[in-house]
Amino acid sequence: xxxxxxxxxxxxxASLRLLSKLYPMAKRGLYRFHGGVFPRYNKSMSxxxxxxxxxxxxxxxxxxxxxxxxxTEAQVQVGDxxxxxxxxxxxxxxxxxxxxxxTSGTITAIEDRVLPHASGLNGQCLVIETDGQDESIDNALQxxxxxxxxxxxxxxxxxxxxxxxMGGAGFPTFxxxxxxxxxxxxxxxxxxxxxxxxxxxDVLMQTQxxxxxxxxxxxxxxxxxxxxxxxxxxxxxxxxxxxQKAANGTNGTDVQIETVATVYPMGSQVQLTQELTGVELxxxxxxxxxxxxxxxxxxxxxxxxxxxxxxxxxxRLVTVSGEGLQDPFNIEALLGSSFEELAxxxxxxxxxxxxxxxxxxxxxxxxxxxQVPVIKTTNCILANPPQPxxxxxxxxxxxxxxxxxxxxxxxxxxxxxxxSHEFDKVEKLKVFDCIECGCCSFVCPSQIPLVQYYxxxxxxxxxxxxxxxxxxxxxxxxxxxxxxxxxxxQERDARLKAKKEAVKKKAAAEQAEANTSSASVAKKPASAAxxxxxxxxxxxxxxxxxxxxxxxxxxxxxxxxxxxxxTEAAEKQAESQSAEPKKKxxxxxxxxxxxxxxxxxxxxxxxxxxNSTNSxxxxxxxxxxxxxxxxxxxxxxxxxxxxxxxxxxxKKANEPKPKTETADAPKDTPKSxxxxxxxxxxxxAAMAVAKxxxxxKQKAQAAGxxxxxxxxxxxxxxxxxxxTETPDAxxxxxxxxxxAKAAARAAQKRQADNANNTxxxxxxxxxxxxx
Numbered sequence: 001x002x003x004x005x006x007x008x009x010x011x012x013x014a015s016l017r018l019l020s021k022l023y024p025m026a027k028r029g030l031y032r033f034h035g036g037v038f039p040r041y042n043k044s045m046s047x048x049x050x051x052x053x054x055x056x057x058x059x060x061x062x063x064x065x066x067x068x069x070x071x072t073e074a075q076v077q078v079g080d081x082x083x084x085x086x087x088x089x090x091x092x093x094x095x096x097x098x099x100x101x102x103t104s105g106t107i108t109a110i111e112d113r114v115l116p117h118a119s120g121l122n123g124q125c126l127v128i129e130t131d132g133q134d135e136s137i138d139n140a141l142q143x144x145x146x147x148x149x150x151x152x153x154x155x156x157x158x159x160x161x162x163x164x165x166m167g168g169a170g171f172p173t174f175x176x177x178x179x180x181x182x183x184x185x186x187x188x189x190x191x192x193x194x195x196x197x198x199x200x201x202d203v204l205m206q207t208q209x210x211x212x213x214x215x216x217x218x219x220x221x222x223x224x225x226x227x228x229x230x231x232x233x234x235x236x237x238x239x240x241x242x243x244q245k246a247a248n249g250t251n252g253t254d255v256q257i258e259t260v261a262t263v264y265p266m267g268s269q270v271q272l273t274q275e276l277t278g279v280e281l282x283x284x285x286x287x288x289x290x291x292x293x294x295x296x297x298x299x300x301x302x303x304x305x306x307x308x309x310x311x312x313x314x315x316r317l318v319t320v321s322g323e324g325l326q327d328p329f330n331i332e333a334l335l336g337s338s339f340e341e342l343a344x345x346x347x348x349x350x351x352x353x354x355x356x357x358x359x360x361x362x363x364x365x366x367x368x369x370x371q372v373p374v375i376k377t378t379n380c381i382l383a384n385p386p387q388p389x390x391x392x393x394x395x396x397x398x399x400x401x402x403x404x405x406x407x408x409x410x411x412x413x414x415x416x417x418x419x420s421h422e423f424d425k426v427e428k429l430k431v432f433d434c435i436e437c438g439c440c441s442f443v444c445p446s447q448i449p450l451v452q453y454y455x456x457x458x459x460x461x462x463x464x465x466x467x468x469x470x471x472x473x474x475x476x477x478x479x480x481x482x483x484x485x486x487x488x489x490q491e492r493d494a495r496l497k498a499k500k501e502a503v504k505k506k507a508a509a510e511q512a513e514a515n516t517s518s519a520s521v522a523k524k525p526a527s528a529a530x531x532x533x534x535x536x537x538x539x540x541x542x543x544x545x546x547x548x549x550x551x552x553x554x555x556x557x558x559x560x561x562x563x564x565x566x567t568e569a570a571e572k573q574a575e576s577q578s579a580e581p582k583k584k585x586x587x588x589x590x591x592x593x594x595x596x597x598x599x600x601x602x603x604x605x606x607x608x609x610x611n612s613t614n615s616x617x618x619x620x621x622x623x624x625x626x627x628x629x630x631x632x633x634x635x636x637x638x639x640x641x642x643x644x645x646x647x648x649x650x651k652k653a654n655e656p657k658p659k660t661e662t663a664d665a666p667k668d669t670p671k672s673x674x675x676x677x678x679x680x681x682x683x684x685a686a687m688a689v690a691k692x693x694x695x696x697k698q699k700a701q702a703a704g705x706x707x708x709x710x711x712x713x714x715x716x717x718x719x720x721x722x723x724t725e726t727p728d729a730x731x732x733x734x735x736x737x738x739x740a741k742a743a744a745r746a747a748q749k750r751q752a753d754n755a756n757n758t759x760x761x762x763x764x765x766x767x768x769x770x771x
Contacts (some may be wrong), residue, residue, distance in 0.1 A: 024401075030261040033271045035406040037264050037439045038363065041196045041235065041570075046328040048700040053332065054315065055345065060128040060336030061113055066375040067164045068171045069095030070285055074126060084136030085312055086763045088126055097172045097376075100312040101142070102334035103129040116339070116358050116375055120368030128336065131557060137309035147218050151179050156223040162313045167267070167296035168359065170377040173303075176295075178288055181224035185291035188215055189230035189300060191239065192260060192267035195360030198380045199315040201297050203330045205232070205239035208301055209246035212704065213255060215300030217279040218307055220253055223293070228255045230297075231276045235262040264362060265437040269294050271406055284434050298379075318374060320346045322353075322383035332697055333374050339381050350384060360467040362438040393446040401440035407433050411440040413628065414449050418457040424462065426457045434458075438502040531768055568715035605734060641691045644684035648731065659668060689731070693738010698746060 019026040027038060065071040072089035076082060082101040088727040089100040109127040114120065141160055148154035159174040167190060178184060189212065193201040205212065216228050230247070232240050240259055247255040260266055260275050273292055274280050281287055288296060298316060305311045314335055321328035326344035333342060339356050357364040358372075359380055374381075401411035410429055431454055440450040 006572045013745055027261070027263065028598055030274055031134050031263055031319055033267070033274050033280075033406055034408045035439060036266070036271075037404050037442050038262075039196050039264055039442060041262075042321075042323075043197065043199050043202070043235070045197065045317050046199045047202065049327060049329040049333070051207060052329050053344070055211045055331060056132060056334065056335065057129055057337050057341050058130060059338075060102055060130060060334060060338045061107070061338070061373040062099055063113070063373065063375060064089050064099065064104075064124045064126065064127045065096075065115075066099065066170070066335070066377070067095075067097045068169070069097070071124065072096050072099055074110055076107050076126070078107050078110055081105070082107060082128065084134060085140035085314060086137055087140075087312075093560065095172055095175055097164050097174075098160065098312070099126075099335075100162060101128065101316050102314040102336055103128075103130050104133050104135040113338045114367075114372055116367060116378065118374040125373075140312055141310035143307060143310040145308060148222045150176055151181060151222055155179070158303060159305060159314070161302070163299060163302045163306065164313075164376050165261070165296060166298035166302065166316060166376060166378055166379070167377060168363075173295070173299060176245075176288065176293065177219070178223065178293075180420060182287070182295045183291065183379070184223050184225045185222050185227070187216060187225040187228045187275055188273065188292060188294040189225070189266060189297060190272055190294055191230055191232040191236070191243065191297050192272055193236070194233060194262070194264045194267040195266075195362055195380070197321045197382055198319050198360050199321075200319045200330050200379050202236045202239050204297055204317050205236070205300060209239075209242040209611065210245070210249075211301045211304045212297045213246040213250060213300075215304035215307075216255070216295075217250060217253055218303060219293075219295070219300070225293075226253060228253060229276045230255065230257050230270050231260045232257065233262040233266060233268075234259045264439065265406055265435070268406065268435055268437065270435070283430065286747070301401070315374060316374075316376065316378070318378055319341070319380040320383075321380065322357075324349050324352075324383040324385045327685065333378075335374055335376060337374045338371050339367060339374070342368070343373070343383050344383055348381070350385065352383065359386065362630070363436065375677050382493075391448045392448045395446055395448060398445060400443040400445065404439040404443045404470065406437060407435060409434060411450055411454075414457070415448065417454050418453040421460075423461050425456055427461055431457055431461070495727075524733075528562065599665060640684070641687055644688035645691065647684060649686045689734045690738045691742075692732070692735015693740065694742020694745075695739020696736030697738065697740020698743015698744075699736075 013030055016026050016029045024038060024542060032380075051693070065073065070090045070091060070093055073093075076088055079571050081104070082088065083104045084101055086101045088099050088101055090096070107126060108129045111127065113125040113126065113127075115123045115125075129728060131393055141157065143157070148157055155174040155177050158177065159172070163173045165171045165173060191201060191205055193199070219225070220228055230243055232243060234240075240257060247257050258276055260272070266275065270281050273287060273294060275293065278505055279290060279292065281290055302313050302316075306313075313334050316335070317330055318333040319328070319330050320342050325343065327347050327350055329346060330343070338356075340352055343352055343356060344356045355368070356368040356370050357366050358378055359365060360382065361384065364380070364382055393410065393414065399412070401415075402409075405411055409431075414426055414429050414431055414434075417423075417429070418431075425569075434454050436451050436455065438451050441448070444450060509682065517753075545756065559595040605608040
């Protein structure tokens, strides 16, 4: 900055200060960011008293979560004696900062206690009963006094020391530090401390300026930063002087002490960055991404203590102030000290029956219990008795909240939509950019608690988003389940299909094997038949060759020749049969030989009749069994049998009569025109024989049991006076036996029908009697 620019800025600021006496809002021209307010600071209440030494209470309560991130896990058990600086809790499950013992004592309990949080919820806490000896572990972090040379070394040391952002945010410091050198352009020291009543940072800058500057230099050296800027409000003259003196003693790195206007909220990271560097950080971005790293003066002092002495963070400066206390002060308070116990040291004007506030009046939070402990982010315990609450009036649309907003939002519209639960519109108005500084509520003439509406809207929007995320997750899980079930179904179907195909293939293979085996088995008869046909063709060819020059006959001529040959053979057989009886009649027959010959002929005739009967069992038996149900078929069979009988009679008539012809032979049998007996069909002859046998059996049954037995065996007895037996007699005897058998079967059927009719009539009569 040139001399001319400095002179112009000085003259401008002086003019604005004079004008602000007439118009207070003219002070807004003294700084770069928009809005801001000028409350009563009341910082002199605690500054007029000296810094109190370390106070060791009888009981310390250390919450396992004193930072933004996950809860640490206790490394000690109830009954263990611990020393100062000893590690008590840590975790590697996520973002966290270890917790160390503030003093020596005994772990008396690990239980739930009320946390110093706006929710007022309980959380796991370590309870230490101090012994007053304050025995400590020297160089608990095991450092050698050398400064970290790389970002990773710095991050590891800061993490082991349990250092967090001590300006109020509570974010673990090691997570803010980048992992690469040269990424940070500006290293900013926040010494603004704009909140009313709070003076702990002012006192720290007055008492430990070298520690703050050296801590900043350690960080700058590890990260490769060449420019360090410290911003202090102009109402802290002693702190500015002390810090300037400490900065002048540094060599190499440029440390600038910048005086900024006293305006709330100058201590906010976004506003102080813009004031010191002129860079306005975009929404939803980290300052590290813009090449800027800012830490509180207390954080740099804790880093210096860890690097130099190996001491973890176990205490911090706390302002105990408020209008309800007679002697406000700043104290090096041990972590875990009770709010009420420290407030009692300031001599309350009235009993502390009202909630104490953690922080200042603008952004502070009233505690649910005054017994809550001091944690790493506690910078002030404020005891302001409650004032009469003024009823909120309707908004008059004055626009003061819009002018005071340091983030350039539209508080009035956000209030309307939050009150109407139109959270989507509130979100579009960038409600999450609100830093909840309270400037809008401070200037509202209608006393509307605007910040509470914005907090409510933020919490509801977060809840809605969580529900949407849960619903989306449930949807994804459901879709994944459906996809999994579908995939399993497809896999089952594929396995079943493959199994079916395997079964089909196996069956096809077995069938092919069976066909192959059957073909191989059937190949032999087929080959035999083919061989027979080939042999027949060979014989035919040889016969043709033997015949010499015989002409080839047609199929018709061959059929006629075959018929003639059969006729000649039949005539020769008939002549031989007729000549044989004559020879027997001329000679004196031997009775014994005749009987044996007759028996042989009867046996042969009987076997032939049985074979013909078996082959025509369907045609011979079905007409009798189905006479009632199928009369047309029976008539056809009867006609066929009569025709066969007539043909048999014609054959007998055509045959030559032997000399020993019996008297029972028919005399009027007609002969054929050519004097030759016709060739009878074997099947028709068998049917005729079966018909005669049936008739004979029927007559025998009607005559009596004795005659039936004789009719069934008509040829078993040899006539005494007859020594010879003609073919006609044989036929008659066979027909008689067949008739007898048929008659016996008919009689049995009639008897069964009569029995059935009798039972039916009895049943019918029984039914009538029942009715």
